[in-house]
Amino acid sequence: MIELEGLTKRYGDKLAVDGLTCTVRPGMVTGFLGPNGAGKSTTMRMMLDLDNPTSGTVRIDGRHYRQLHNPLRTVGALLDAKAIHGGRSAYNHLLCLAQSNGIDAVRVREVLDVVGLTPVARKRAKGFSLGMGQRLGIAAALLGDPQILMFDEPVNGLDPEGIHWIRNLMKSLAAQGRTVFVSSHLMSEMALTAEHLIVIGQGRLLADTSMSEFIAQNSRSFVRMRSPEGERLRDVLSGAGITAVPAADGALEVHGEDAEHLGELAARHRITLHELSPQRASLEEAFMRLTAGAVEYHAHPNHQARPPEAGWGADWQKKGS
Numbered sequence: 001m002i003e004l005e006g007l008t009k010r011y012g013d014k015l016a017v018d019g020l021t022c023t024v025r026p027g028m029v030t031g032f033l034g035p036n037g038a039g040k041s042t043t044m045r046m047m048l049d050l051d052n053p054t055s056g057t058v059r060i061d062g063r064h065y066r067q068l069h070n071p072l073r074t075v076g077a078l079l080d081a082k083a084i085h086g087g088r089s090a091y092n093h094l095l096c097l098a099q100s101n102g103i104d105a106v107r108v109r110e111v112l113d114v115v116g117l118t119p120v121a122r123k124r125a126k127g128f129s130l131g132m133g134q135r136l137g138i139a140a141a142l143l144g145d146p147q148i149l150m151f152d153e154p155v156n157g158l159d160p161e162g163i164h165w166i167r168n169l170m171k172s173l174a175a176q177g178r179t180v181f182v183s184s185h186l187m188s189e190m191a192l193t194a195e196h197l198i199v200i201g202q203g204r205l206l207a208d209t210s211m212s213e214f215i216a217q218n219s220r221s222f223v224r225m226r227s228p229e230g231e232r233l234r235d236v237l238s239g240a241g242i243t244a245v246p247a248a249d250g251a252l253e254v255h256g257e258d259a260e261h262l263g264e265l266a267a268r269h270r271i272t273l274h275e276l277s278p279q280r281a282s283l284e285e286a287f288m289r290l291t292a293g294a295v296e297y298h299a300h301p302n303h304q305a306r307p308p309e310a311g312w313g314a315d316w317q318k319k320g321s
């Protein structure tokens, strides 16, 4: 379990993380979301004691990172896959890590096997593709067989097979009772992987909730109905006090009613339906809706450089468009 309490980080005038209080629990994958510059990497670095908080605390299984006897056996992390000594082979990179952390060398072969790098174990890491580098970083995170795992953008550079693999790996680690904390900008991937979400914007906590609650609370859901007797269907709905809004393709959209009720109503009036489909918003829509006011870096849609306006989009050029 990872507990944050009032975690705050200030860089000069910039409040990168602003009083974060939340708990990352074991037995599930927790997704960590936020627009660019929201403070995700800074938070993860503070969790791993790579950066000092301005105030507030992080506790890993009840202790500060510095109090952990053998940190790699408690918490494994993939933060920056490029932070590897490129001159070493994958095997030697992991062996050095294992030896300096009192981990048996046998474990090196095990994790190489888990991440599928055994065939290239003796090759120098500097010749690795982005995806292979990610796999090596994941192998390092797994080396100490820790109960807590943190991954910052783990699917970066992975091909579809690799993305599928890491999704299953994270789910299986969580199913073993481990704490799995993962950040990603790939919403569709996050929707398939995470059970719980922690969302931040401009360093502040915006949501700490289950995936399904998050989508339900931050999106509009409705039922689409399509019938060859559209006019009559609309009259029947209206007679039952239900407002239906026509969609561009001739279907009707009904808010605030469940599909079962609407289907039964149509059946009672012997109205043929060609479609009766509950529409649930995607995680991406819900995320965009929640974070709309907390997006820090905006690109302007018409490609032409435009002087930044005042307000929360003013410094978008900092990270390039």
Ligand SMILES: Nc1ncnc2c1ncn2[C@@H]1O[C@H](COP(=O)(O)OP(=O)(O)OP(=O)(O)O)[C@@H](O)[C@H]1O
Pocket (backbone or CB within 6 Å): 011, 014, 015, 016, 034, 035, 036, 037, 038, 039, 040, 041, 042, 043
């Ligand atoms: N070492 C630093 N010095 C000064 N400012 C920093 C430093 N590290 C991060 N920041 C600033 O703190 C804010 C949060 O950055 P951070 O990298 O944690 O965000 P993020 O959510 O990980 O972003 P992204 O999704 O783009 O990776 C940003 O405005 C960033 O420019």
